[in-house]
Amino acid sequence: MPTRVQHAEPTPVRSKRQSIPSQPPSSAPAAAGPGTDWYIVFLRVNLAIRYMLLVWGLILLFDLDVPNPREILEKLAEVVLWWVTLSFLSDSGPVSGVSDPVWRAIALQHRMRSSQNNVTSIIAFARPAFQHSRPATTSSAAADASSLVTRIKNLLYGTSLSLFAVLTYLYITDTRASVHQWLVVPALRYVYPDAEDAHHAGTKALRALYSFGIHPRERNSKVTDSKDADLSVTVFGQKLQNPIGTSAGIDKLAEIPDALMALGPAIVEVGGATPLPQEGNPKPRVFRIPSQNALINRYGLNGLGADDMARRLRERVRLFAYSRGYGVGEDAEQLVLNGGAGVNPGSLTDGKLLLVQVAKNKDTKDEDIEAVKRDYVYCVERLAPYADVLVVNVSSPNTPGLRTLQRVEPLTKILDGVVTAAKSTKRKNAPKVMVKVSPDEDADDQIEGIVEAIWRSGVDGVIVGNTTKRRHGFVPNDIKLSAKERKILDEQGGLSGPHMFERTLGLVKRYRKLLDEGPPPPTNNQTEDSDDQTSSKIAEKVESVKNTITQTVSPTREQKVIFATGGITNGKQALEILNAGASVAQIYTALIYGGVGTVSRIKKEMREEILGSRK
Structure with missing residues (x-):
């Protein structure tokens, strides 16, 4: 039986235009293709944080009235610190560690894609393919330096976020912040047309905020x-x-x-x-x-009645006693009520x-x-x-x-x-x-x-x-x-x-x-017991006056x-x-x-x- 000869399929000749890959190589930087939208988002977040830090600095300086000169200096020092932070952030991108020139190139490319359709995509894909063929020239020392810079930028970025959160907390929880009068009160009135509902909402909010330690306070x-x-x-x-x-x-x-x-x-x-x-x-x-x-x-x-209020106040005293290390139960409660904690038994606060x-x-x-x-x-x-x-x-x-x-x-x-x-x-x-x-x-x-x-x-x-x-x-x-x-x-x-x-x-x-x-003089229609009580109080008053230094009667x-x-x-x-x-x-x-x-x-x-x- 004759043997059939297998002929290889001819390889089609590609044109120069077909030699350009339709998709970017996997090793190409993501920043060069259409998938760079997330970089743009990070860039905008970075800029937003800078502006918010600046705004908070100005608000805390001018809105929270600080009549004490020392406090003014402290506020100014805080603002200077924020400006230093801003100066670092102005030269850095988000956590990716990409330099500012690349960020500008990314932003420019993003705008170009908005105005050019297919041509931009072809150019964007062709550039990484061409660059991919170049031999790598980056040394390990340069890579280590880049990694260090990235970590520093990550630290600055995280610090700025933390600082922003702290500033927000300090402002919102300060009674001097005008937002409480000009935003919170009108908002409550708008959301709750009924004044009693607004009152209940405000009470619940204060109770919840206090339980988490983020309540307004005179700081x-x-x-x-x-x-x-x-x-x-x-x-x-x-x-x-x-x-x-x-x-x-x-x-x-x-x-x-x-x-x-x-x-x-x-x-x-x-x-x-x-x-x-x-x-x-x-x-x-x-x-x-x-x-x-x-x-x-x-x-x-x-x-809800006196018993319910007594229960609330009793729990409050016992929680205070426990927080001071006096224990729980009636003995700890009685110790606080008798002044053993060094505070007033009702307010649980000195003064x-x-x-x-x-x-x-x-x-x-x-x-x-x-x-x-x-x-x-x-x-x-x-x-x-x-x-x-x-x-x-x-x-x-x-x-x-x-x-x-x-x-x-x-x-x-x-x-x-x-x-x-x-x-x-x-x-x-x-x-x-x-x-x-x-x-x-x-x-x-x-x-x-x-x-x-x-x-x-x-x-x-x-x-x-x-x-x-x-x-x-x-x-x-x-x-x-x-x-x-x-x-x-x-x-x-x-x-x-x-x-x-x-x-x-x-x-x-x-x-x-x-x-x-x-005390007014006793009248004829008072009972004998009332007369005795009034006389007793007058006698006590006279006795107390004898034991004090004589002084003129004054409104004070x-x-x-x-x-x-x-x-x-x-x-x-x-x-x-x-x-x-x-x-x-x-x-x-x-x-x-x-x-x-x-x-x-x-x-x-x-x-x-x-x-x-x-x-």
Whole structure:
């Protein structure tokens, strides 16, 4: 059988155009082909970081007000450091280690591809194929040097990212940052049209941020030493860092007392707490009047009850004891409450006080004074161990009949029961007791009756002011409200805002004058027990005077402490309130509209006023 001869297939002759590969060789640099888009992304990120670092430097220098020259120098040093970092980054690409000329070539090629279609691709593919045929000339020493440069650039790039994150953290968590007032507050109002929903969202946010340690705070270790030294006051024998406080209602359930203290006030008031949980009034029950920075609320003392608040505060104390190494359980708790940790048992902070407000349940009949007193005493027995000061609320405008308890006889009985229960607190030092009164009870006989009840019961002070039920004259005649705000102004509830200031200021002066006059003389309609109690207190007062150096009576020697709340929005007003006889100026509505930096701003304005008056 003949053998078949196998002929090889002829190899086709390729043209010069076909000799160029249709795809780039695998060894060709990726930067030379269409796959360089990710390099462009890195380049843009690099440039963005440079600009962001520059912006943060300027923001921290100019937005975070730093009156101390040393702080200014520190900020300038930080800005210089950022510029040095920028200078390194300006000569380097991202982590790939590619030099700046190559980055420019890549960017140019990217633009060329946008304007040229197939021709650009052919040229781009041909260049690496041609270059691939060249012999390698790079030495191992050059490769090592390139690797070192790459690592240095990686370090600088990572450092810049870390620095940016740190700067962002420092800015966002500083109460002086204007973003809190001009961005966060409007955003909350936009996202939550209902004011109560916005309040709850803000409370949850602060609680979450505090739990992770990224909450807003009055930053700088010099706050209590140099910045607040000129604002320190003595209240109940304790030196407080400053005379600014937050009113009850901001933290109704005692969820965020520590987060509020971090904002800079020396006084934080939580509550009010009632014996049993109650839902309060139907929603909607909070309304904004934005043009006047005012609020109307008719919450109705909604809350989860005194037992729930006591549980929260007890857990807070035990967590503090554990963090200090005292252990857990009742023994550790009692050690902290007795002052063994060197801090106030309520605030758990030196130079600050925690006020806990108590009230009666809505269903408790006002005519049954004994039942009303039992409500208050129940709250005191649960909450007194965890409070520096107890506040008796008899002035809420949203609980029917509550303000009728401000008459002499019922108020004296209620306050006497609270004082007795507070003194029985199982703690080394019993909490102080204050009563919160209404701004609407402003007739002479009403104020005199409240002052008489204060002296007869033995409470330690009074909080002058609350929201008002009055509308006449609240908004000056020359201010025109929109139809919507006019309608809101007619809503039932307690009204608060800047226009309350003059009324609060006048009430503080009147209460200061009457309290400085001492206990009123006993009247004929007082019971024999009341006479004995008053005489005993007068005798104690006379005895204490004998044991002290004789001095003239002046407004600075306060027999009873006054806190003021209502319409205080700036540092000048706070100083006026203090000069009128109050020891502490509390804020509520100003904080709602001004954001978490309000306390810092008010204290800054107070210092400016003090320094200005000395010139």
